[in-house]
Amino acid sequence: MERTFLAIKPDGVQRGLVGEIVRRFETKGFTLVGMKFMKVSKELAESHYDVHKERPFFSSLVNFITSGPIIAMVWEGEGVVAAARKMIGATNPLTAEPGTIRGDFGVNIGRNLIHGSDAIETAQREISLWFSDEELVTWESQMKPWLQE
Ligand code: DAT
């Protein structure tokens, strides 16, 4: 089953949006398989954002992600990678559509509340970077027959 890595960034935690954000994925019908509340080390932040290391915003991005606690999560479901990206919205919250997390709650590209893996292969890399196998819980949601034909 397809899985994605999502992280509520320090601004999402500080603004008290953890419940609201988790609620959206839960009520959509995706299944939570891993979750931890943590401070991110500089090493982990740099590794997570490795593709952006040559970009001018890289150091401020790493400083931001390590500035306060975050919620790291793995969610499972059919098509969850692309669907979660849609639910998160465009990178810049000012242009993100209303109804998306960034569109509803953000105003600045450097404070865009949540990370979501951008492809299935990226998700696999990010899940193994952030979680050990023992931290992921395989379980069958009793809602499944009510979500899938
Ligand atoms: P996304 O998080 O939508 O996948 P991304 O991978 O292009 O976006 O960039 C990673 C993060 O870096 C993004 O969530 C916010 C920050 N960022 C991206 N472009 C930026 C820019 N032009 N100025 C400042 N921060 C930026």
Ligand code: MG
């Ligand atoms: Mg990205």
